[in-house]
Amino acid sequence: MTSLLQLYPQQQADITLEGLYLSHDIRSLAxxxxxxxxxxVTSLDGRIAVPHPTKPGLVxxxxxxxxxxxxxxxxxxxQADILISSGRYLxxxxxxxxQEILQVYDDPRFSDLQQWRAQRGLSPQPDIVVISASLEFPVAPELVAGDRTVIVVTPDTSDPQKRAALxxxxxxxxxxxxxxxxxNLVAALQAEGxxxxxxxxxxxxxxxxxADNVLDRLYLTQVNRLLGGSPYSGIVDGDLFETPVDMAINTIYYDPIDVGQLFLSYQKA
Ligand SMILES: NC(=O)c1ccc[n+]([C@@H]2O[C@H](COP(=O)([O-])OP(=O)(O)OC[C@H]3O[C@@H](n4cnc5c(N)ncnc54)[C@H](OP(=O)(O)O)[C@@H]3O)[C@@H](O)[C@H]2O)c1
Incomplete structure (x- = not known):
């Protein structure tokens, strides 16, 4: 397996991909x-999604x-207690x-990750919170399978009938x-434990x-490939922030496979 080069905080060769972000030990940062x-994951020109080749929308x-x-x-x-997903994802x-996020832990490629949770006494997989205003999404059987908790956070202006159906x-x-x-999202999730x-x-x-300064850490994979494409879709979409958000570099790794990519992580400055 091709190894990575750590570029920051200090240079280090022969870093193994498997276990790299487990070693960041998110749960120790409580x-x-x-x-x-x-x-x-972004292209070198900052694109996270491009128009679908045959259907409306982006992929x-x-x-x-x-x-x-x-x-x-x-x-x-x-490493999470809960994953944020969206109506659009469903x-x-x-x-x-x-991309599959609902049942990956049944995949034998990730059986070590299943064990990682089991060894720590965590539930087999993180719970899921879906953010949606439209509530227009089907409830996939995989979503509510097993004993995973699924939460939908929605404005009080959303359709009461759709809420009842959920x-x-x-x-x-x-x-x-x-x-x-x-x-209000983070407060609601904190109240749920x-x-x-x-x-x-x-x-x-x-x-x-x-915008509410609640993001602690941002991970970015930047692939050394430019894509172009319209409309442009980058990592943030919304109004100009009242106060720009500053992030400090946490780690940088270079992965030489294929055209090459950087694995970057930033934390709240
Ligand atoms: N390259 C990558 O790493 C990466 C990662 C993530 C996503 N993507 C791509 O980026 C594109 C957009 O992703 P996305 O649609 O998941 O992201 P998004 O634009 O952040 O989320 C959009 C959906 O979230 C709900 N939502 C967002 N803000 C809300 C609010 N304030 N209140 C209530 N609901 C809210 C809406 O659901 P409703 O419409 O149901 O109301 C909306 O459709 C997709 O093509 C995806 O594949 C790429």
């Missing part, structure tokens, strides 16, 4: 506030997504065009006033986390 972290570019990044995504996910999942599926529904924000929260969704949700 404070009295929930710890919120996020991850994206993660196939020539940027790769198994080594995906392994690290899972190493981060497994629509795409039903349509067969979303309750019938065994989904817990939490309403927040007017709109979901970083602050969650401490480690992993954002697996896209640029609008990252925007709401950053």
């Amino acid at each position: 404070t009295d506030q929930p710890y919120v972290y996020s991850n994206f 993660v570019p196939k020539n940027v997504a790769n198994g080594r990044d995906w392994r690290l995504f899972q190493e981060l996910a497994i 629509r795409d999942y039903a349509d067969g065009r979303a 309750l019938d599926h065994g989904v817990k529904v939490i309403t927040v006033p007017q709109r979901v924000t970083g602050t 969650y401490q480690f929260i992993y954002n697996a969704t896209g640029p609008k949700v990252l925007h709401l986390l950053l």
Whole structure:
């Protein structure tokens, strides 16, 4: 297996991919506030998604997504109490065009990650919180299978009938006033007892986390490939922040496989 080069904080050769982000030990970073972290894979021109070749909407570019990044995504996910997903993700999942986040731990490639949770007395997989205003998504059987808790956080202006239908599926529904924000989302999850929260969704949700200064750490895989494409989709989508969000570099690794990629992590400055 090709090894990585650590470039920061100090240079170090022969770093193994497997276990890299487990060694970041997110669960050791507990404070009295929930710890919120996020991850994206981007092209060198900053694209996280490109237009789907045959359907409306965007998809993660196939020539940027790769198994080594995906392994690290899972190493981060497994350390969480709960994963943030979105109505858009569940629509795409039903349509067969979303990367699998609902049942990966049944995959033998990730059996070591299953053990990692078991050894720590954690549930077999993290719970899931879906952020949605429209509530227009199907409840996939994989979503509510097993004893995983599924929570939907939605504005109190959302359709009460759709909320009732979700309750019938065994989904817990939490309403927040007017709109979901970083602050009310994290407060709602903290009230439910969650401490480690992993954002697996896209640029609008990252925007709401950053706007309220609740994101603690950002992981980025930057693949050495430029894509172009319109509309542009980067890691953050929303209004100009009232106060720019500064992040400090935490780690940088170079992965020489294929065209090469950087595994970067930043933390709240
Ligand atoms: N390359 C990567 O690492 C990466 C990572 C994540 C996503 N992506 C791509 O980026 C694109 C966009 O991703 P995404 O749609 O998951 O991300 P997003 O733009 O952050 O989330 C959009 C969905 O989240 C819900 N939402 C967002 N803000 C909300 C708020 N304040 N209140 C209530 N609901 C809210 C909405 O659901 P409703 O419409 O149901 O109301 C909306 O459709 C996709 O093509 C995805 O594949 C790429």
